[in-house]
Amino acid sequence: MTIPTHDDILKVDFDDVYMRSNENYNSIISRNWNEYKHHNFTDLCSYAKYDICRNSKGVSFTADCRKLVILLDNMSHILNGNHHNKIYFCIYLNYKLHELVKNYNCIVRNPIDVYRYMTEARRTWFSRTIPKTCVGYLVDLGDETFLNFRKLDQLYDNFYKFKYNKHSCSYAEYCSREYKNLLRTSSNEQNMDFHDLLYEFIYHFEKYMIGVESCKDFSQWGQPQSKTNRSAEGSTNTSAMKVTREMGGIKEIERVIEMDGTGKNILKIISERKKTLDKARLSPHTGTETTVSSGMAVLFFSVLIIVFIMYKYTAFGSYFNPRMRKLKRKMKKKDKKNMNIMGSHEWIYNNENGNKYQIQYSYMDNSS
Known part of the structure; x- marks a missing residue:
C-alpha cells in the first residue's frame, strides 16, 4: 500500500x-x-x-x-x-x-x-x-493545504460547469479573474507548490478557451491584443515571477513570463513548464530512492575512512594489533604444519622408490 x-x-x-x-x-x-x-x-x-x-x-x-x-x-x-x-x-x-x-x-x-x-x-x-x-x-491536511485545495476546487468546479454550459460566460469570467489573483498571491508568498498547481489549471483552461468562440473576453491569451491595448495597459499585462525550487539542494531557477501575445505562444511556455512537472510525477518516489542510495554509499565510505584513521593514528589501533598478531601466528603455525606434512609425504615417497631399486639390485647380485 x-x-x-x-x-x-x-x-x-x-x-x-x-x-x-x-x-x-x-x-x-x-x-x-x-x-x-x-x-x-x-x-x-x-x-x-x-x-x-x-x-x-x-x-x-x-x-x-x-x-x-x-x-x-x-x-x-x-x-x-x-x-x-x-x-x-x-x-x-x-x-x-x-x-x-x-x-x-x-x-x-x-x-x-x-x-x-x-x-x-x-x-x-x-x-x-x-x-x-x-x-x-x-x-x-494543514490549514494552508486545505485552503489551496478549496481555491483549486472552486476553479475546477467553475471550469467544468463552463464546459457543460458554454454560453454561461460567468463561469469563464470567474476562472479568468480568480486564477490571475491566485497567481499573483502565490508568487508574492513564494508558495511554489501551489504555483505549480495553478500552472496545471491555466494550461487546461487556456487550451480549452482557444477553441471556444464565445466568452473570448475572459481568456487572458485567447486572442492577440491590439497594439493600442498593449500600450494603454502597459505593465498591467506584464507579470514577472521568479521561481525558486528545492531539488536535492537549493537551486534557483528564474523564469520571466510575459502575459502578452497570442494564446499559442503563451501555451507553448506553459506547456514547457507542465512537461517539467509531468516528468517529476512519472516516478514520484524516484528522487527519494536516489537520495537514500546516495546517502548509504556516502555513509559506507565514511565508516571505512573513520576505521582506517582510528586504526592508523589513534590509540584504538592497539586494540586491533593483538588480534592481528594472534591471527598471523595462527596462519604461520598452520603453514608450518602443512609444510611438515608435505615433507613427510615426500620422504615416504622417495624412500619407497629407493627400496624398489635396492630389491632389483640385490636380485641381480644373487644371480651373478
Whole structure:
C-alpha cells in the first residue's frame, strides 16, 4: 500500500484528481442522486449529523454528506482499476472530508475518523457496504493545504460547469479573474507548490478557451491584443515571477513570463513548464530512492575512512594489533604444519622408490 506523503498531496496533478475518464465527480453525483438504492444514504448522513456533527443546522450537512457517500459507493467506477486513480481519488476525498467537518464545525475533526464512521455505520445498519478503499490513504491536511485545495476546487468546479454550459460566460469570467489573483498571491508568498498547481489549471483552461468562440473576453491569451491595448495597459499585462525550487539542494531557477501575445505562444511556455512537472510525477518516489542510495554509499565510505584513521593514528589501533598478531601466528603455525606434512609425504615417497631399486639390485647380485 502506497500511502501519499505530504509532498504527494501538494504536487499531485489536480486535473487528474478532479476528473477521470471525461467524467467529473459532480456528474457522478447528479446521475446517482435520485437512484432508489441511494436513498439510504440520507439516513446514514442523518445519523452522522447527530453523532459527529450535531452542532450543524438545516439540511445542508445531510446533502453534502450524501454527495461524499455517493462518491464512495461509486468508487469502483471512478477508479476503473487504476492504482494512480485510487491515490488521486483518495486525496480528493481527503480534502472533501476536511471541508465537511470544517464547514459545519463538527465535533469529529479528523477525516480518518469520519471515514471510519461512514464505513462501519453502513455495515451495521444496511445490507450494502461502503468500500474501505481509502483506508490508509487519508492524512491530516494543514490549514494552508486545505485552503489551496478549496481555491483549486472552486476553479475546477467553475471550469467544468463552463464546459457543460458554454454560453454561461460567468463561469469563464470567474476562472479568468480568480486564477490571475491566485497567481499573483502565490508568487508574492513564494508558495511554489501551489504555483505549480495553478500552472496545471491555466494550461487546461487556456487550451480549452482557444477553441471556444464565445466568452473570448475572459481568456487572458485567447486572442492577440491590439497594439493600442498593449500600450494603454502597459505593465498591467506584464507579470514577472521568479521561481525558486528545492531539488536535492537549493537551486534557483528564474523564469520571466510575459502575459502578452497570442494564446499559442503563451501555451507553448506553459506547456514547457507542465512537461517539467509531468516528468517529476512519472516516478514520484524516484528522487527519494536516489537520495537514500546516495546517502548509504556516502555513509559506507565514511565508516571505512573513520576505521582506517582510528586504526592508523589513534590509540584504538592497539586494540586491533593483538588480534592481528594472534591471527598471523595462527596462519604461520598452520603453514608450518602443512609444510611438515608435505615433507613427510615426500620422504615416504622417495624412500619407497629407493627400496624398489635396492630389491632389483640385490636380485641381480644373487644371480651373478
